[in-house]
Amino acid sequence: MSPTSPGPHFIAHTSPAVSSVLLHDYFGPLTTADLPARVAVSTSVCELDMEDCSTANISTQTSVARPSMKEAGVNTVYQRSSDKSVQTNIEHVNSSTQCCLPTLVFEDIMDNKDKVNFYTGIPNGETFQAIFDEVSNDRDHLKREVGERNHLRYIDEFFLVLMRLRCGLLLEDLADRFRISKTTCKQIFNKWIVFLHTNLVPLIVWPSRQQVNAAMPNDFRQLFPRTRIVIDCTELFTHRPASLVSQTLTYSHYKSTMTWKALIGITPHGVLSFVSDLWLGGVSDQQITLRSGLLDKLERGDAIMADKGFEISKFTTGPVCMN
Structure with missing residues (x-):
């Protein structure tokens, strides 16, 4: 896929500095207004003072965090290669937004009924979505019972819980897959188990x-x-x-x-x-x-x-x- 035709989950931008932050629509659309002013206007590493990098050995990779950039909430990483003329700049927002995306989300398997069944025990993506819509219909109740976190979307928390129930995965494994801590993974699982029990028990009806x-x-x-x-x-x-x-x-x-x-x-x-x-x-x-x-x-x-x-x-x- 060429740089001019990014995948459906990526947001293209003319500035490499901004594009490195607008990596994925997982956390919703971001605009340049969400970024520090220095990142929004920065288009080239040449705009930065490179004196701190002048003594770096050609064969090494040096990380520099300039005080002025730290105050703006931005970390700057400079990488040098054997070619002195090649130098790259990567900037990212140092905030509560998680930029390390999960290795697997529900959209990755929703169209493959075999994978949906393997990971969750539910026959297909449509049934998975219907069950999730049923239990998450009242978002205020969902927030009260499950909590509101910045780590994962609710649908991926639900996906995580079903993966643990279906495949018997350990918390350490799930934490690594979804790029969260083991403690957060445990909290998500425990909260959702109680929530699902409360909301799914009425669906088990004794027929006449x-x-x-x-x-x-x-x-x-x-x-x-x-x-x-x-x-x-x-x-x-x-x-x-x-x-x-x-x-x-x-x-x-x-x-x-x-x-x-x-x-x-x-x-x-x-x-x-x-x-x-x-x-x-x-x-x-x-x-x-x-x-x-x-x-x-x-x-x-x-x-x-x-x-x-x-x-x-x-x-x-x-x-x-x-x-």
Whole structure:
């Protein structure tokens, strides 16, 4: 791509000094009014007094921060090469604006459904955008719950959280990918988890018997017509607790490590209809099922489809029929 035809995310400018600051539209459009006056009018390194660089060795690279430029909020870096006539000047604003962009943002993958699914677990970019629009519709509420930072856009914070949940990436890895500190990355993740729980739980609705029957797949209708819900437990890995008692309670014999466990239920046509609270990994699937409140939602004649490991039928005398 030629210098006269920059990419869609770059802003062209005639001044190299200004162009070095207006690198990317990630933080919104900038104008010369946003820059110190010295940067706006500076078009050549020749306008600067070069006495401080006169003693620099030809084979070395020297960084000079002139007091007058510091007062203007600008750092100046001079680089010398083996050719004495070649000398470049790079100027950037020394402010709270982050000029080191993330190595990956949502727009980089939004048109590739395979990558969207790989990084987030969401099938495509349109669904990702729809979920984000739903949870971020009230921006004032979003700012109160998540906070307002100058590091990342909200959509990329949401992207970061889903990447951690889907791929199990460590905070250090995500901090490096998004060019933020580990502390900031941790704050973003913790805030968004609470925010998403509050806003997404109402989307998990227990459907009526009539609604389940209306959407029942043909295979279920013929073989398991009374099925109300299909259940299974899922386990999430966690760090080893310091307490030996906690280690015993969180140890999963099935996973041979420390976990949290939750009961997930879907309708026969695949819609999420029940999610239990998190339990310690040492609790059995049967106990979670009996104590999660799921059985209270069922009606007489309803059937639960589960694998043979549950065996909850012998623990209850209620109206539940096990498939």
